[in-house]
Amino acid sequence: MGYGNYSHDAHVAMTSKRQTVNTSEVFTQRTCHELMRPMNVGKRECRDSEAHPNSVGVVFALDVSGSMGEIPSRLATHTLPAFMKAMLDSGVADPQVMFMGVGHAVSDSAPLQVGQFESTESLMDQWLTWMYLEGGGSGGNESYELAMYFAARHTVMDCFEKRGRRGYLFITGDEPPNPVVSAAQVKNLMGDDLEKDIPLADMIEEVQRTFEPFYLIPDAARGQKFAWLWRKLLGDRVIVMEGPDDTSYVSAGLVALLEGAVPDLAALVTRLREAGVSEHQSAAVARALTPFAATLERDGTPPPTLGSATLPEGEGQSGHDR
């Protein structure tokens, strides 16, 4: 997988044609596509080719429940070309994108759907629009941990194997995390035999060996409810966006910052503005990325003046009057 050339113009033409069409006409699957079933798939491969000698794997695990279906829909009709262009503009020449659809392992008929790594616009688009937007989304948390499991154990990437560089895993969602990867669900969906459930914290450790994982929450209202729960596990890799339309730019910005393609947030905003992104949206993207950029010390602020890290001893004086 992953051969062919990325064409921004063709991709824009393809998505813009759909902008007036209903989601159900773009996403026509009414059940999981046969080729997206994760059962016994072995490894999804992200390989270098002559045309793409420096492939970088990028996985979008998109929550396809009712409250989150907007993101895949907007990607297919508006923003995926913007993501690809932002990646190319940032100096990531050979991104290969794989889409996964994430639902609820207990109540959904297709709780995990998996595409292939692709570098051409038509194939990327094909996997994206083959996704079954099952809706639902009530009565429990979506099974984001299954997407982490699949990424960790069922992908193989030249960026990691040949160059020791991690791929990127972007999970979109608006529900709290489940505590474990269920061995029973893994068996049911993928056919793998696990001795026991895997605690989520261990799964996150494992997936970080080959991926830079991020959990993207679509807006501040949902961020206020759930971000703190994910932050316990992922720290500043939890990104609270200001709107679902920022998904592409936020993801591309994270790759650009981590790849060192831009020196800091201010340079990223300058790039976005030069690429025609509105001032309003560029600022929203910068705000969403600020905490993680600070983690990288690339938030464009001077380092704080720090004294010696000597801890207080004995009974220190209070500055309070009681």
Add this chain to the structure above:
Amino acid sequence: MRVEFCASCGAPLEARWAEIVIECHYCGCQNAPGARGEPVPATIPDDGRPRFGLDGRAYVLQGHLASGDSSEIYRGRWTKRLGELVVIKVLRARADQDLLRNEFKTLQALLQSEAQGASHFTRLLPQPIGLGPLRRGDDERLVSVFRWRSGFQQTLSEVLSHYPEGLPSRVVVWILKRLLELLGFTHQAGVVHGAVTPDHVLIHPRDHGAVLCGWGTATPWSEGRQARLQALSRAWLKHYPSTVSRERFVSPRTDLAMAARCALLAGGSRSYEDFGPLPPNLGMVLVLAARGHFDDAWELREKVDRESAVAHGPPSYNPIALPGWDPLPGA
């Protein structure tokens, strides 16, 4: 194109800084400890700086940021590869343990508030991560951990040390407006901060940001019930309205008076009864607020906005020039 800069000398580095240890060709510094070409360690190697564990995470103290009334305050990091930056408060005065706990619990509750604008304003509050003991030998003291807030690294007191004659009045206006908006939310959520002093106002000099820290004496408040401060900051006794220093009873009016007093000091005034170099009509609003004439943050904000428009025209971008800070590109 990939650009990476040496943290020590600013020279461009090779790519892959996040993956392998690289040495700067100019100054010889490394992007991470370890042998050249080795993977960047999954955790920060022990270099002798203090560390502690809390809720299953390990933190390293990177350096001292400030001394608070009860605690010593440090910048720290979760010791994972690309682990998040944090602010760590280590209790210095054991007698103030209740205040450190109160701060943590008050902020946790505020973050769950459903008051109007919560999804926006809760992001401006300190974000509690963990509270627990730090043990070294026989010494055990309480620590609290908060998320690092990018850019908010200087208090209003520190900013004013660079501006002994006071800040430009346009700057004073945006500082006060940000404080009033935040206080409007916290009051609606049923909390009085109770210690709005220049040491508890953190400034983002580039992005027109002003937020509050020092929530140790914050207290629940509701209409018709008197709320009482547990303690007063000794360094700022004169900053509290006199009724508060005497009786300890506080209300939103207290916070607004103290915020206005911060604004008067920021504007270069030497007393809370004198507006100094600030435009007179704006200054009079602040003096009245400092006397406790307002109990609604949004009403006061509107008055400040109106007088500022008369004195300065429409709002404009006025960053505070401080060492190390650049204005936004294109601004």
